[in-house]
Amino acid sequence: MAKIALFLPDELLNYLQEKGKEPKALIETLVQEWRQQNQIEELAQACAIIDQLELGWTQEWQQAVIKDFQG
Numbered sequence: 001m002a003k004i005a006l007f008l009p010d011e012l013l014n015y016l017q018e019k020g021k022e023p024k025a026l027i028e029t030l031v032q033e034w035r036q037q038n039q040i041e042e043l044a045q046a047c048a049i050i051d052q053l054e055l056g057w058t059q060e061w062q063q064a065v066i067k068d069f070q071g
Helices: 010-019 023-053 059-070
Strands: none
Touching: 010 023, 023 059
16 A cells, blocks of 8 residues: 655644544545545436436436445
8 A cells, every 4th residue: 555645734633633543544534435425426427428318227227326336
């Protein structure tokens, strides 16, 4: 796994430390959630484009794909 360094203002670091004992773990969780949200939004955009192209996707099929994607 690659390592990155983050430089945070003292007040933000203090805030993170107040919220949990492991700021690193909190930051990792937030980044993972952000990435998952972006993937969900991209999937929703792709479904909207397919709707516009009228390729025969049904609403039920789209919902099944979204549920599968979300886990």
